[in-house]
Amino acid sequence: MLDLFAAEGVLERLAGGRGTTWRAGDLVLSPVDGSAQLAWLAPVQARLAVRLDEEVPRSLRLTLPVPARDGRLVVDGWAATRFEHRTTPCHDLATLRATAHLLHARLASVVPERPAALDARTDQWAVAERLAYDGAAAARAAQGRPEPGFADLAAALVAGLDDTDLGREQVVHADLAGNVLLDATGVPLVIDFSPAWRSPLWAEAVCVLDAVLWLGAPPEALDEWRSGAHRHAMLRAALFRVFSDQPCDVARYAALGLT
Secondary structure, three states: OOOOOOOOOOOEEOOOOOOOOEEEOOEEEEEOOOHHHHHHHHHHHHHHHHHHHHOOOOOOEEOOEEOOOOOOOOEOOEEEEEOOOOOEEOOOHHHHHHHHHHHHHHHHHHOOOOOHHHHHOOOHHHHHHHHHOOHHHHHHHHOOOOOOOHHHHHHHHHHOOOOOOOOOOEEEEOOOOOOEEEOOOOOEEEOOOOEEEEOHHHHHHHHHHHHHHHOOOOHHHHHHHOOHHHHHHHHHHHHHHHHHOOOOOHHHHHOOOOO
16 A cells, blocks of 8 residues: 555654544555545545645645555555645634635535535444434434433434524535644645535534634634524534544533533
């Protein structure tokens, strides 16, 4: 696999994520859940990444997929992207939200229709995303979770939902908060694209929630998400996260007072 990607240098595990991403020279190697998703995502990501890098001045960047020597995007369950030197993690919520707006505006124009490959995903994040938009299914699934208080938390989140419109759906990055770096010039660089076909408002709610939970953003950042469409986006974001977290820190979510 390393030879096919022309990977050089000593393997180095990278921090963050699920601990399954490695650097080899100028490549970042990550496991993927299947080739069908990458087959549509990688070309879109590559074209947009090149286009963004050509802009003057740059306002946003996207990590560039790298094919293997034989043209394959996935080799033995692994995919590669270009490693970016001299980057720092971005934890500033205002920058993260601005990045979300810029990225989703660009994605709306380059992916006009829902990719069918999204339906084939069966990973825990895809399952959690679907449950976030199906309250009855979420309530049933919660009964099977072993964490004390999980079913009550999920039920309270579901109880707050109605059919409030969250806006037009499109391809969004469903895990943005921990996947924005600042390059050497301070421009946001988006990595580890986790696609979903949902409202950008929902994706932004996930970003804000993650920033408060894990990146040190103040709890007051949730205040604007306690009414109207913003509230419903946040409730669905919270459902997505509690179901995708395995195990889920129930007390930490309950302390946010989202319900």
